[in-house]
Amino acid sequence: MDNTVKLLTERKCAVDGPDHRISPSTVSPFENAIAKSRDRSSPEIFIPAIGTTFNSCQEAYGFYNLYSWEHGFGVRHSKTRKNQFGYRNMHEIVCQCEGRSLTKSSASCRSGCHAMIRLLRTDDHGWYISMFHSEHNHPLSVGCCGKMQWNSHNEIDPLALDFIKKLGENNISLGKLYNIIKSMKDDIGKTMEILNAMKQNDNETEIMVDVDSDNRMKAILWCKGKNREDYSYFGDVVTFDTTYRTNMYNMPFGLYVGVNEHFQSTIFGGVLMCEETAAAFEWAFESFIKIMGGKHPITILTGQPMQGHESSYKKTMPDTKHRWCRWHVLRDAKEKLGNVYSKHSCFKSEFHGIINEEVCVLNFEKRWEELLVKYDVVDNSYLQLLYKKRRMRARPYFMGVFCAGMTSTQRSESANHVLKHFITRSSPMHLFVRQYNNLLKSRRAEEAREEHSTSLRCRVLKHGMPIETDAAVYKIFTQELFMSASFVAKELENSSSFEVRSAGSLLDVSVDSTTHKVDRLTDGSMVKCSCGWFEHSGLICRHALKVLVRCDVQKIPPGNIMRRWTTRAREAKNNTPSVTEEGETSEKNSYRHNLLCMAMYDLSQDASLSEEGFELVMTAISTARKNLSDLNRDRPA
Known part of the structure; x- marks a missing residue:
C-alpha cells in the first residue's frame, strides 16, 4: 500500500464528497497484481490484502470477483453505511453463499458463509480493504463451466452485449452467421486440422479414421477426453442413431448418447459415415469400444432396424442386450396405419397406451388382441410384424432389461435437435465438426449447472416425507x-x-x-x-x-x-481417463483477454487527457502490434 495515502480509521460522520476518487496517475491494483504475478509465492494472482486501495467500489468489486474466480465462488454486494450527508463510508462485498434463507423450504445456496471484504474510505475519497475473511463453509467450484454458474461470473461482457444488439438491429440471426463461410476448399484438410487441434488441447481425445483401398475417407469417429470419462461412469446404457444428415455431403452422423446421474443426456462420441452398411456399422461399433478401453455397454438402444445393424451388434458386442427404439415404432405407425388413424379417433391413444404404458406381459397380450379385434386390423401386415418383434420394442419385455430409464433413442434425437441450432444443412464437414464441439460445450454447461445446484441448493421436500x-x-x-x-x-x-x-x-x-x-x-x-x-x-x-x-x-x-x-457416481474408478476439463484452453485465453481489456481501459483513460499522452500510447500500440506479429509468425503451428 502506498504510504502517502491516508486512511480513514473512523467513521468521519461530517465528511462529504464524491463516491469515487479521480486519480489517473496512480497504478491500479490490477496492474500491481499482474506485475507481481511472476514472483508470487501463491497460485493466486489477485489477492485482496488488507490496505489495498481502489478508486471506486466497483473497481474493488471487480478485483475481488477475479479473486473469487480463481478460488471457485461468486460474490455480491452486501451491507453499506452512509453518514448524515448520504456519503458512503463503509461497503461490504461478500460470498454469494453469505447469510441464510428466510424460508426454510427455499432451495437456496446460502449457507451462512463468512468470506468477505470490508471497504472503508481514504481521505481522498478512495476506498481501501479494512477486513478480509477467506474461509468458506461450502464446496468451491472447479473448472470453467462450474465457476460460470455463479451469478458474478455469468454476466455478458458490455462489448459483446453491444455487438448482439447491433446484430438484432440489422435483423441478423446467429444461425445466419454459421452460413457465412466463403471458402469450401480443402474441406477434409481443414477437418483434420480441427481434429488435430482438439488432440493437442486434450491429450485424451481419440480420433479414428476409416479409409478404403484408394485411401479415400469412409468414416471419422472421435471422442473427447470428457466423453471417455463420462462413458467410464455411465456407459452401461448407450443409444445410437444415424438419422441426422446435416452436412453438404449428406453423410449420416451417428451419436452415441447415454444418461448421467442427473438424468441428463450425455454424449459419448460422434461418427460421420459415408454409407450405412454392415461393414460400416461394424467398424463404428468396434472402434468405439476400442476407444472406450474395451468396455461394452449392458444395453444398446437403436433406431428402426436397418440392414447391417443386427449382425454388427452381435459381432462387436456379443454380450450386450439390443433393443429397438419405441419412438421410431410410433413414428412409422402413423404412416403405415394412416387409414386406421383417420377412421378411428380413439385408435391412436389406445395403441400408444399399449406400447408406452403397459408393463404386464399378460395384460399386453390381452389388450393387443382386443385392439386388433375392436378396429378390425387382425390381418394388417404391419401390426403382425410389430407383434412378431414385440420382444425387441414392447415395454413389458423391457422391464427385466436394464436401460437406465431409457426405452427409446429420443435422447439421440434430442441431441440431434439441439445440434440443428448450432449448424444448418449443406455445411462443410470442418464446420460441422467445429459446431459439434460447441454442442459438447453446451451440454457440459448444462451438466455443470445441475452439479452446482445439487451441491449447494437445499432440497425442497414436496410431500413432507x-x-x-x-x-x-x-x-x-x-x-x-x-x-x-x-x-x-x-x-x-x-x-x-x-x-x-x-x-x-x-x-x-x-x-x-x-x-x-x-x-x-x-x-x-x-x-x-x-x-x-x-x-x-x-x-x-x-x-x-x-x-x-x-x-x-x-x-x-x-x-x-x-x-x-448418486452424488458419488463420479468417484474415481480404475482405468478412468484423466482428462483436462472441456474449455480449459479457451478459459485461459478468455482470462488473458479480460485482463488486457481492463489494463487497456485504464490506459486509455489516462492517455485521453492530453495530446502528448495520446500520441505516446498510439506509438506504443503500433510497436507492440509489430512485435506481436513477429512473435506469432515465429511461433510453431
Missing part, C-alpha cells in the same frame, strides 16, 4: 412417490411380503386391477417388486415406495440405491 431426503434423481422419485398414493398395500401372511394394487380398481372395475407383489428382505437391505421397474431403471418403483411409506421406513434400502444415480 422423510424418505424424500434420501432420494436419487429427485424429479423422477417425486413422481413415483406421488403416484404411490393411488395404490393400496395388503400385508400377506408372511409379514415381509405385500400385495399392491390400484386403489381405483376397488371401486371401478374398468381401472387396471393388476396386482404387484413386493417383498422386503428380513434385514431391510432391499425391496423387490414384481413390476421390474428397479431392474429396468435402477430406481425404486411406486409400488415399493407404497410399502416403505406404509411401514414408516425413513431411508431407501441400500440395495435399492444404484451408485450411478
Whole structure:
C-alpha cells in the first residue's frame, strides 16, 4: 500500500464528497497484481490484502470477483453505511453463499458463509480493504463451466452485449452467421486440422479414421477426453442413431448418447459415415469400444432396424442386450396405419397406451388382441410384424432389461435437435465438426449447472416425507412417490411380503386391477417388486415406495440405491481417463483477454487527457502490434 495515502480509521460522520476518487496517475491494483504475478509465492494472482486501495467500489468489486474466480465462488454486494450527508463510508462485498434463507423450504445456496471484504474510505475519497475473511463453509467450484454458474461470473461482457444488439438491429440471426463461410476448399484438410487441434488441447481425445483401398475417407469417429470419462461412469446404457444428415455431403452422423446421474443426456462420441452398411456399422461399433478401453455397454438402444445393424451388434458386442427404439415404432405407425388413424379417433391413444404404458406381459397380450379385434386390423401386415418383434420394442419385455430409464433413442434425437441450432444443412464437414464441439460445450454447461445446484441448493421436500431426503434423481422419485398414493398395500401372511394394487380398481372395475407383489428382505437391505421397474431403471418403483411409506421406513434400502444415480457416481474408478476439463484452453485465453481489456481501459483513460499522452500510447500500440506479429509468425503451428 502506498504510504502517502491516508486512511480513514473512523467513521468521519461530517465528511462529504464524491463516491469515487479521480486519480489517473496512480497504478491500479490490477496492474500491481499482474506485475507481481511472476514472483508470487501463491497460485493466486489477485489477492485482496488488507490496505489495498481502489478508486471506486466497483473497481474493488471487480478485483475481488477475479479473486473469487480463481478460488471457485461468486460474490455480491452486501451491507453499506452512509453518514448524515448520504456519503458512503463503509461497503461490504461478500460470498454469494453469505447469510441464510428466510424460508426454510427455499432451495437456496446460502449457507451462512463468512468470506468477505470490508471497504472503508481514504481521505481522498478512495476506498481501501479494512477486513478480509477467506474461509468458506461450502464446496468451491472447479473448472470453467462450474465457476460460470455463479451469478458474478455469468454476466455478458458490455462489448459483446453491444455487438448482439447491433446484430438484432440489422435483423441478423446467429444461425445466419454459421452460413457465412466463403471458402469450401480443402474441406477434409481443414477437418483434420480441427481434429488435430482438439488432440493437442486434450491429450485424451481419440480420433479414428476409416479409409478404403484408394485411401479415400469412409468414416471419422472421435471422442473427447470428457466423453471417455463420462462413458467410464455411465456407459452401461448407450443409444445410437444415424438419422441426422446435416452436412453438404449428406453423410449420416451417428451419436452415441447415454444418461448421467442427473438424468441428463450425455454424449459419448460422434461418427460421420459415408454409407450405412454392415461393414460400416461394424467398424463404428468396434472402434468405439476400442476407444472406450474395451468396455461394452449392458444395453444398446437403436433406431428402426436397418440392414447391417443386427449382425454388427452381435459381432462387436456379443454380450450386450439390443433393443429397438419405441419412438421410431410410433413414428412409422402413423404412416403405415394412416387409414386406421383417420377412421378411428380413439385408435391412436389406445395403441400408444399399449406400447408406452403397459408393463404386464399378460395384460399386453390381452389388450393387443382386443385392439386388433375392436378396429378390425387382425390381418394388417404391419401390426403382425410389430407383434412378431414385440420382444425387441414392447415395454413389458423391457422391464427385466436394464436401460437406465431409457426405452427409446429420443435422447439421440434430442441431441440431434439441439445440434440443428448450432449448424444448418449443406455445411462443410470442418464446420460441422467445429459446431459439434460447441454442442459438447453446451451440454457440459448444462451438466455443470445441475452439479452446482445439487451441491449447494437445499432440497425442497414436496410431500413432507422423510424418505424424500434420501432420494436419487429427485424429479423422477417425486413422481413415483406421488403416484404411490393411488395404490393400496395388503400385508400377506408372511409379514415381509405385500400385495399392491390400484386403489381405483376397488371401486371401478374398468381401472387396471393388476396386482404387484413386493417383498422386503428380513434385514431391510432391499425391496423387490414384481413390476421390474428397479431392474429396468435402477430406481425404486411406486409400488415399493407404497410399502416403505406404509411401514414408516425413513431411508431407501441400500440395495435399492444404484451408485450411478448418486452424488458419488463420479468417484474415481480404475482405468478412468484423466482428462483436462472441456474449455480449459479457451478459459485461459478468455482470462488473458479480460485482463488486457481492463489494463487497456485504464490506459486509455489516462492517455485521453492530453495530446502528448495520446500520441505516446498510439506509438506504443503500433510497436507492440509489430512485435506481436513477429512473435506469432515465429511461433510453431
